[in-house]
Amino acid sequence: EAEVAQSPRYKITEKSQAVAFWCDPISGHATLYWYRQILGQGPELLVQFQDESVVDDSQLPKDRFSAERLKGVDSTLKIQPAELGDSAMYLCASSYTSGGDTGELFFGEGSRLTVL
Amino acid sequence: DQQVKQNSPSLSVQEGRISILNCDYTNSMFDYFLWYKKYPAEGPTFLISISSIKDKNEDGRFTVFLNKSAKHLSLHIVPSQPGDSAVYFCATHGGSQGNLIFGKGTKLSVKP
Known part of the structure; x- marks a missing residue:
């Protein structure tokens, strides 16, 4: 069964350091999402791509976070510099289409970030 | 302000009994x-969904009920099994771009 691949699964870093997460969506899925889940909360959207274009990054803290999907396939989410409050699970998801369709999102296993 | 609310952070149920998880939303549009299930250290997995043109959708042990006038939906699990112990998230396609808006989740514990 096709899966969304994410790496690393776990990352421990010190504050002010740079950290990067990688995601490979299910083959053929045009839409890719990065969500952040803080413990005890639901996932919150950081950025959404349609192919290589950003369609929603309104909740992405752009002073320290960046995301790219250069060839419209895999994606990288970067944080620089990391802050203590960035400790969370970073979830990547993909779907076949977007734009308000009723399709489900398929999530990867997530990348757990701990900032010390 | 939360658009999708799950007001019960946790629920404990005996194996074999019914689990009822509740969700409220604010926007009638x-x-x-959708309901997603999440185990620790894993990503959420899709469980069941319902369109607003229906008031019930059933899939095996899982049934979702929608009350549009009350802006309320519930997930029923019958019979509950220990393997159902997880965090359950209610979500909706609230954005124009099709992304999901999630509630805070309810942690279900099914005791043998």
């Missing part, structure tokens, strides 16, 4: 709802 929301027209499609």
Whole structure:
């Protein structure tokens, strides 16, 4: 069964350091999402791509976070510099289409970030 | 302000009994709802969904009920099994771009 691949699964870093997460969506899925889940909360959207274009990054803290999907396939989410409050699970998801369709999102296993 | 609310952080149920998880939403324009299940250290997995043109959708032990006038939906699990112990998220396609808006989740514990 096709899966969304994410790496690393776990990352421990010190504050002010740079950290990067990688995601490979299910083959053929045009839409890719990065969500952040803080413990005890639901996932919150950081950025959404349609192919290589950003369609929603309104909740992405752009002073320290960046995301790219250069060839419209895999994606990288970067944080620089990391802050203590960035400790969370970073979830990547993909779907076949977007734009308000009723399709489900398929999530990867997530990348757990701990900032010390 | 939360658009999708799950007001019960946790629920404990005996094996074999019914589990009922509740979700409220604020915007009557929301027209499609999904439930996701999440185990620790894993990503959420899709469980069941319902369109606003229906008031019930059933899949095996899982049934979702939608009350549009009350802006309320519920997930029923019958019979509950220990393997159902997880965090359950209610979500809706609230954005124009099709992304999901999630509630805070309810942690279900099914005791043998």
